[in-house]
């Protein structure tokens with residue numbers, strides 16, 4: 001009802017007022033909620049997701065920190081999981097339309113959406129999230145649903161995020177423009193949507209150590225280096241390993257090719273239009289390279305970030 005809606009809005013407003021606040025990059029403010037930074041606009045769908053999500057044991061969720069290769073992971077997971085079912089929807093829909101964000105899409109306009117109708121296929125259902133592991137609905141941890149996490153070198157993540165924020169500002173000149181230096185300083189202090197980055201990565205890293213059958217931890221750089229072996233690992237983890245016939249018939253290579261940066265970037269569907277929160281589809285495809293940070297970060301920035309990487313990740317076993 002309208003009354004319930006109004007009282008929920010008031011409660012949310014009160015909550016926002018109690019949260020630590022920082023100026024964001026391309027959005028006016030970020031709020032520290034449950035130990036991570038998010039926009040006021042994300043808070044409402046996020047809480048709906050945390051409160052109302054009802055998982056099935058067969059669900060699959062792709063999880064990423066923004067700019068770590070979400071679009072690629074969505075395309076790869078969708079193509080692998082449903083490979084026997086379709087002609088190729090990636091030619092007519094963007095990866096973000098095929099695998100929808102829970103907190104940034106599905107729950108944005110409806111606190112209790114019909115999740116079965118939201119997915120392209122129902123068994124298994126496939127969703128996506130940027131929410132840190134510790135803030136996922138607790139039922140996800142208790143269930144048997146699977147999570148595929150994709151991580152990326154923080155230097156490339158930062159450069160990608162900075163360009164992304166820049167592209168968004170281009171379309172929307174009213175927003176303030178932090179310099180690369182300012183943005184870098186904020187990033188090192190963990191102030192970016194869904195940050196701190198290292199807490200995000202370590203949350204999923206620890207979870208995968210404890211429960212490797214539930215959470216697969218992939219790296220953008222490994223996908224770039226050897227996509228076939230990574231796709232085979234993904235298929236195995238999802239419970240749909242490639243058969244010998246498929247491997248001999250070139251199915252793995254075909255999926256890699258369809259999902260490649262070069263292919264997706266040139267598709268009409270990814271060049272035009274905007275997503276549910278108004279972001280142009282084309283902004284999800286920039287360079288798609290490993291090591292672009294070399295072209296942007298100064299030696300002192302690299303030094304600062306390397307120290308941080310060492311400090312944050314030194315106790316994290318083989319990750320690094």
Ligand code: A3P
Pocket residue numbers: 064065066067068069070071072156159160161163259260261262264284285286287288289292
């Ligand atoms: P760059 O800005 O370094 O080019 P996300 O999908 O999480 O928003 O991440 C976007 C980053 O992934 C961008 O990185 C983008 O170019 C890159 N990307 C998008 N699609 C890709 C693909 N199919 N293969 C490899 N990288 C891809």
